[in-house]
Every structure is written in C-alpha cells, then in structure tokens.
Amino acid sequence: MALTTVSAATRDRFLEEWLACTLGTYPEQTSRFLREEPDPFRNPVGHTLDVSLRGLTVELFGGFDRARVTAWLDPVIHLRAVQDFSSADAVGFVALARCAADRVAERGSQGIGPGALDVLGTRIDEMVLIAADLLDRCHEEIHAIGARAARRRVFVLERAQARAEARAAARGGAPRSAPRGEIP
C-alpha cells in the first residue's frame, strides 16, 4: 500500500496541517488558545482535538480499522455536535484532512505521492461518512437525554401514583391522587 511508504515526518506535517485547518474553524482568538494551552483540564476542547486527530492520522496512514476510526472520531463529533456548527460544519473538519493532504502533497518528493493521495482521499471520504453517522447518533442521544431528564423531574409523582394505583387495585377502589404541582 502506497501509504505505508509515507515518511513519519510527512505524516507529522499532515497532522499539523489538519489540526491547523480544524482549529481554523474556531474564531481566531480561540484557535490560538486551543492550540497553545497544554493543560487538558484547562483546555479540554484543544486536548480532545489533538488526541483524536493524532489517533486518526495513525489510522489514515496505517491499517484504517473502522472500529478504531469510529472510536477516535467519536469524542470530536460529540463536541462539534453541540458547538455552534451546522451539521455540515460539524463533520466538515474531516473533509479538511483533504486540504491538509493537498498541502503536504504540494511539497513534491517530501510529500505524499499521487497514488498515496488517492488512497488517502478515499479513506477521508469514508471517514466523512462515519462522522455523519456519529453526528446523527449524537443528535438522537441528545433527544433521549432530554426525555430522560424530564422523566426524572416527575420521579416521585410517578412512583407515588403507581403505588396509589396498586393499593387501590388491591382494595378494588379508585386511587387517591398523587401530589399535585405545576412542573415549569
């Protein structure tokens, strides 16, 4: 496979370019902070992007294992699903890997050869599709989380009502009403 012959230095340059393009999707002051602050707790977004893109780069130039690619993509998609991006922009950072590859390829013999570039392009396209699926799942998750949160707010009400009904059924009568309130 042409990709395995790409040098480590070229892969590093690709990662650097891809990270820079991805950070460029945030406002300027923010991208500087995301790039420069090394503490993973003071800068959780920058840290997540760095770790995930690193892992994805290894996959892109290596075995491209679908399960591992999904696992690396997942934290970033979780992030971008709730940040101020349209769906296209949320997954668009994956497509930016193409720009990074093109930029690295421009450097001739030091870069990525045309054969390798083709394989890389196909892998990036596949990654975009995985990312789109993950984004979809995140949106579903958010809806389910909202519904469960609403249920938790009426927990005692539901429990008390269930108990009242069970007791009434045992007695053969109508249940006493459960605690009343207006849930905002």
Next chain:
Amino acid sequence: MADQTPSPEQLTQVDYRPKGKSWLDPHVEFRKGTYCYSAAPKNLTYLGLPNPRQWQPFDQDWKLPPDWKDIILAGMKERLDRYRSFRLFMDICVRCGACADKCHFYLGSGDPKNMPVLRAELIRSVYRRYFTLAGRLLGSTVGARDLTEDVLKEWFYYFYQCTECRRCSVFCPYGIDTAEITMIGRELLTLVGCNINWVIEPAANCFRTGNHLGIQPHGFKDSIDFAVDELEEITGVRVEAPINRKGAEVLFVMPSADYFGTPHYYTLLGYLALFHEIGLDYTLSAFASEGGNFGLFTSHEMIKRLNAKIYAEAKRLGVKWIIGGECGHMWRVMHQYMDTMNGPADFLEVPVSPITHTRFDHAASTRMVHICEFTADLIRHGRLKLDVSRNDHWNVTFHDSCNPARAMGLIEEPRYIIRNTCRTFHEMPENTIREQTFCCGSGSGLGTDENLEMRLRGGFPRANAVRYVRDKHGVNVLACICAIDKATLPPLLEYWSPGVDVAGVHEFVGNALLMKGERDRTTDLRGEPFASAKEDRAHA
C-alpha cells in the same frame, strides 16, 4: 432551489472551510438548543414585572416598549448610583485577560463573547457611551457602543449564557465579579420584559405556593408522607416528618426538587433517617417549602422577596434556628445577601447543635446552618453509628457546587462526610475542584430542556474531569450538594461520561447510618443491593 444546486464543476471546487463571522458583530442567531424560551406573560403578571406579552427570542420583533432605550439607560443610571460594585466593575477592568479562559462556556463553546471580560464588555461598552465623557465624545474609538436592539438581543443571548458561577472572579486580580455584572444585565433586561420562563415561572410559583414547582401544602404533605413510607420499607424504621409544627426547635428548609425529582429524593430519605436517628426536634414548612431562590437570577428585589418567606415562616412557627438542605444558590443568597436584605434575624437564636452543643457562631446573623456543617459536626463528635461498607458499591468523586464552594467556602465539610461514609473516594484534578470548580453549565436558571445543547457545551469542562477519574480510578458516582446539579449533571454525564451516576452527600449518610430498630438491611436507599449482599448472593 434548482438554481442553488451546484454544477459538477463547482462540486469539485468545494471549499471545506466553514464560513467565519466577525465576533465584533452584535447580531446573534438564536439557534434551537442554544437559548431559553421567554417568560410566559401570566408569570410576569403574577410577579408584577413589566411588559408581559407573547414573544420568543427567535422572533424578529421583541415587542419592546416604545421607550425601551430610555428605560434601560435610566435603569443603568439608578444601578450605577445604588451599587458601588457595579460602577467599580465598569471602570476598573484593565483587560489583563486573566479571566478570559476561565469560563466553562468559553472553554466548551470557543465563542469569544463567552470570555468573562468580553461578556462584561457587552454592557461596559454601553456604559462608556452614555456615562463617560470619553465615550460620549469619542465613541467607538474608546470602545463605546450605541444601545441598539441588536445590542439588547446580544445581552439577552450572553447574559443567559452565564451561569453566575463566579469562577472567573477567582482569577481576576481586581476581584471583578462578572456574575454580578450578569445579574445587573438580567435586571436591566427584566425592566423591558426580556427574561426567561425557567427563571420567572419558578419565582412566580415560589411566591404563590412557597416552592418552584407550585406544589400546594397538601401536595407537599403527600410527597413527604410517601418518602416516610418508602424509608420504612427500606429500613424497617418509621420516622416522623412533622410539617408546620409550631414550637419546634429547628426549621428545616430544602430545595423542592428533593421531594420530587431523582436523584434528589434519596438525599431527602437520608435527611429523614438522620433527623430521626439523632432525635432532632424539627419541623418542615409547607410554605417555606423551597430553599432555592430564583430571585437571584432575576433581580435583587426578587431575591429579597423570596428569601423573606423563610424567615417569616421561622417567625410564625416560633423555631429557634434554621437548618438548610443540599441546595446551591440558596446558600449564596444566605451568605452574601440575606443579612443586608432581611437580616439580622435576631428574633432567632444563634444555632447550637442540641446533640453536640457546638455553637455555630459563623451563622450568628443569618441563624441558618448548612446541613453538611451540622452533619460533619455530628460525625466529628462520634454521634453517628456508620457502617461505611454499605457504600462499597460506590466509587465516589465530589463536585464542588459553585455557590457553596465559592460563595460560602463550604469545601471540607462535604468531603469529611463522604470520607466517613464511603471507603472509596477520588478527587478530580486540582484545577477543576474547590474554589476552581467547574460549573455544571446549567445553573442560574439555564437548566431547561430547550437549552440542552448550550448546557452540554458549558458543562464539558466539568464532565471532562469526571471522565478522567472514571477512566483512571473507576469512579461510578459524582456526589454534589446542589439541587440544580442533581438535575443537570445526570444528562451531562450521560452525554460525556456515561456510567457515572449522581448522588447527594446525605444519600451516603442514609445508606451508612445504623438506625436503632432497623431491619437487617440489604439494600441502599435506591433499593440497590449493598456490595456485601451481592457478594453473599454470588457465594450462595
């Protein structure tokens, strides 16, 4: 539509980069999931607040009063004269940037206007324009902006994107408290009827029935009776939970979610078990049935009105002092505002624990003690029999809720209780706890379902630290002492750190507490088998 379809040639030249926008532009887009719905007119009317009407933030026309600008500027002037802190905060910021990267909303969203210094600048720029000579003369060259409808909408967007958590103020060398600036911003917005339902409805309900949920006294009693029944089923001990009992020594006030929502409810079971076991002479009140004070998120006037009812009840019932439950902003109100607004509560006595005789002198003015202070003192004096193995199924970390931690310095007591009731406890990284704790991302009335996306952004720094201890130490529960946290951390963790539950500190107390006359317990307050019971079953 057809003319927008790109040609094949255009398709090959797709620019993958998202379109940027200038952050200086005041125009904000109210995208679904990132804002809270407006206050319903009936709730504004109930509280006597201005401009009740049907509108939503995404509407073009906000139906502002014709003289809205004069109202806001007059309101600003009044507050600049009344609150020295506000004028100071407007004047002394040197834009050093120390606060810039400290806000969880900035860290999670990357939106520069969520940097505390810029959040404050939204209002400071208007202050400069209308209240300083340089601003009046030189305008935008000195960072002054006209007050326009777009600016007002921008205020609404960003002041309802600040949880008033005060993390930024910890890092400001001048002590500028952006939370206080947000409070003034919201007060000004309220003058023209721009506020959110999740704040105003609880405030109106609280005013009407005594609690956020609008539960009436008989509903309150039903709920408490139900908890008493369930506690008996679990422990075999029948406890008493008196309501509106005149002449009791202590009034106990908790957040209403404790008797309605989960996981709050297990904290309530813990309180009830504890009070029974130590024989506390106490009463609940069906009218002061809410510790929370959503006035804090509306206006100073509203804080005062809602806080007063707790003291009115204490007076009516003739108690000697008050214990407050696991609530967040109730304690901010109590420690920072109560005394000047409604205090001193000198018709009450300085709290003295009837069990250990400890005198809580720090509460000499408010006469109200935090349940964690009370319980930690009981444990310190060896007055509770605790079987810590009953919490062995929990591997605990502790989230310092913003208000108890930063507004009242309640940092060690909950940890002391956890360490004495649970055997496995791991702290999150130092720069995410104690005074530097990260907010849940949903405080100050922002915990609505429609705002979930924004909450998940803002809560990411907190959840990220939880995920770290989950992965490193196998932590499976996040303890906290705030009702908003208990409601909003479960969704946050489901999204960012699945497998970590949320619990109140007094739930652990209720699990570990050995009660006189209890049955051979095999389950915790949630009805889950103790770790030892699970092992027995495995060996059987």
